[in-house]
Amino acid sequence: MATFPEYIAQNEERDGVRFSWNVWPSSRLEATRMVVPVAALFTPLRERPDLPPIQYEPVLCSRATCRAVLNPLCQVDYRAKLWACNFCYQRNQFPPSYAGISEVNQPAELLPQFSTIEYVVQEMLGLTKPSATQARGPQTAPQPLSNRFLQPVQKIDMNLTDLLGELQRDPWPVTQGKRPLRSGVECTFPNTGARIMTFIGGPATQGPGMVVGDELKIPIRSWHDLEKDNAKFMKKATKHYESLANRASTNGHIIDIYACALDQTGLLEMKCCANYTGGYMVMADSFNTSLFKQTFQRVFTKEVQGSFKMAFAATLEVKTSREIKVSGAIGPCVSLSAKGPCVSENEIGTGGTCQWKICGLDPTTTLALYFEVVNQHNAPIPQGGRGAIQFVTQYQHSSGQRRIRVTTTARNWADAQTQIQSIAASFDQEAAAILMARLAVYRAETEEGPDVLRWLDRQLIRLCQKFGDYHKDDPNSFRFSETFSLYPQFMFHLRRSPFLQVFNNSPDESSYYRHQFNRQDLTQALIMIQPVLYAYSFNGPPEPVLLDSSSILPDRILLMDTFFQILIYHGETVAQWRKAGYQEMPEYENFRHLLQAPVDDAQELLHTRFPMPRYIDTEHGGSQARFLLSKVNPSQTHNNMYAWGQESGAPILTDDVSLQVFMDHLKKLAVSSAA
The missing domain is CATH 3.40.20.10 (Severin)
Structure with missing residues (x-):
């Protein structure tokens, strides 16, 4: 039996999933007492060189409200050629192409090592199955899509000259001295993967998206202006950029923002363009710096097969077993407002749906998904029961193929009153820290900074009270098990991080830091915090x-x-x-x-x-x-540097509390009878 750290690492490697708890409390009441919600960090396109895409369609559950994909957790009757959906328990007939399956001849999607599997969609609008092509006899090789737009000049020289001669002025009225209005990508490529790259060298000073006036004596808004409600362009500009971001996300188009200037460029107002569409946000001092040039080159990194490491127009659908529902997602996505039996009434982040649109994905794009245990306290789950979650990601590969990646995972249920040690041992403190941090950053967008810090502190104190080992009113007796020991220091560094502390950062810088934090995987996010x-x-x-x-x-x-x-x-x-x-x-x-x-x-x-x-x-x-x-951590400051007796490090000139003071105060509050 693998230890929990090994089990967690194996699941992340295979499925790109990290849960806050790897054994789930079996009732709604007990789940709320766990303080940290049942939640997952999910990387939809985590790189798996050992996972070649399968060239056939996925088999779906026949129940209209379910439509889950056949997976290793389903029960199969090989003699009757039936399979039972592990989400809704519907019995389904295998399609004719599965007639030869048996215990020793299983398709890949039933093998335990393929809990994550990728399918290539065989039939799409304008495309036909290979068999249909063969039935009509030999055909000429299909031309690449780019040939519709790009041809060698010598081939089309005459045609081009004729076309240029025939060009007429666009009849649409244009005001004198003004440029014609366009939205070409939206008209020509709706619901198709596209990337809009914006290179911004300064703030907008005209139009509905202006963030600062054209008078040089008036500086762009600061945090002080925002606190005093003195940023007169902000609300109107934000509303304008949100409408653009919504239009782009509806059509599946990515908006990248490359902002290079020595001052702010308006990222605070424009952040939704990248956040809603899964686009990149890059901030640098100048377009001429090697820092920016090398960053921009990496956008076009290719995988071994020669395709770009980017995916377009993706949708993520989450299916859950009956005892658990999905509350929402935090990450570079927008809601598709798809109601269903697995949607929770309690919303966290982008909630009220079981489907999200992610216009742009890369191998590290990671979403935080939050769940709610809905099983009632008086309806116990049978011993050995497991809760299952399926993530179905449909996306357009950079080669033009439409693909579906399916990840199905399950965790054991446990009665928190009799098996609390089992639940505590399953705690993934790294994943929990990032999941709580994303919640805190999400709240920081709309709430006052001190309120968010107080909320974070309350959650930490409650977790210490629930899982700490101590005697009442005796801080020295407090002990945390190994699975929780690092969590308080993650929270200490999170409180000091630029994601929650805006002091010494401009509004644009804070928006940039938060954007990066909300899309990176667990390893990179932990480095950002600590x-x-x-x-x-x-x-x-x-x-x-x-x-x-x-x-x-x-x-x-x-x-x-x-x-x-x-x-x-x-x-x-x-x-x-x-x-x-x-x-x-x-x-x-x-x-x-x-x-x-x-x-x-x-x-x-x-x-x-x-x-x-x-x-x-x-x-x-x-x-x-x-x-x-x-x-x-300022363990030595100008206040206590002489109390140490010997020089053992550099004193920090700060009034911030050290980790030791923070921990001592935390223990005192956790063991207090008045708490």
Whole structure:
């Protein structure tokens, strides 16, 4: 029997799913007492080189309100050629093409290792099945779609000259001195994958989308203006961009925003264009920087087969067993308002539906899906019962094929009154932290910052009270099991992150950070919340160290990855050696290798990440060392640096509380009788 961490890793690798709980409480009442909801991080197009698409149609349940796809959890009667849907229990006849199936001759979709499977849709409007082509005899090879629009000049030179001569002015009236109005993509390619790339070098100063006036003396809105309700263009512009985003998402068109300027460009108002359509949002100082150029090149990354790593016009449908319903999704999607028996009345994020449209997908696009256990407390689930969820993603592959990827997963039910230890052991603290963080970021869009932090703190205190081991009113007795031990520090760093703290960030920067957080997978999202810190020294090989001021030592080099920045920090002694040029001397070759090691590791990160992070090389006392000092836990500050008795790290000039103070206060509140 695999341990829960191994089980969680296997499921993520195979299905691209991480649940907050991997054993589910069997009643609505008990589920609400768990504090963290039953929820999942789902990456629809997680890369699976071992998963070739299957060249036939999926088999669907015959019940109109279900239409679930045949999967390994279904019960099969091989003699009668029947299968029972594991969601609605409908008995279905296999299609004639499955006549030869048996216990030893099973189709791929019934094999346990294919809980995720991908089908290529064989018949679409304008396309015919291969068999139909063969019946009509030999046909000429189909021409690529691009041939309708692109031909060699020498082939069509005469035709082009004739066409240009025949061109007439568009009869639509155009005001003198104005350009004609167009919406070409919307008219010519409705409901077809398309990508609109917008390159923005400054804020809009005219029209319904203007975010600032044309007078230079009036600056673009700041957080202070928004708090004072002093941003006169914001509401109208946001409404305009939302209407554009809705039109684009209805047609399945992606809107990318590439904003390059030294000041704000209006991302706060325009963010819905990328957020609703699954588009990319990139922010840089200039279009001429290598940072932007390399980021833009990565948009067109190709897979091994030569197709772009992008998918278009996708829909995600969620099907659930009867005891659980879907409350909503948070991520780059819009609702398709599809009501059904598995839709919960309690909405979280984009809710009230079991289907979402995702106009743009890539292999890392990840949605947070929230569920509600609806089984009543007085209606126990039989021992050994399992709750099942099926994710059906239909999308247009970059090769033009229409594909369907189906992921079916199940988890055990447990009675929280008698099996609370089993439920607690199944807690995935990393997934739970990201799922709660997405909820907090979603609330931060419409609520006051301090209110969101108070909500987050209340949830953390309740979780400690529910799953901590302690004596009443004795903070020193508080203990958290290993499965919960990292969760409080994730919350500590989340509270300090740019996703919830807008101080020192412009509204555009906050919108950019939140956009990236709401679309990245679990690994990248964790790095955003709690950056990774590696230490390089003569004492041994590179090692991960605590994100703490005590890790900043004079004889160390630190590499910090915040997702948005890759920072190399040279300690005071190392910086002095470097300035003295020791690395140039043959007898100090080991020092040259020490300086080079973090640079090599940083390059590896820079080559794989999208968008490309900013690269910072700094040292003790350097102006850009502030990026490191603002992220580490301030265990040593100017207030307590002399109380330590010895120098064991760099003091941070801050009034922020340290993780230790935060934890002590948390324990005190969790064990309090008055709580």
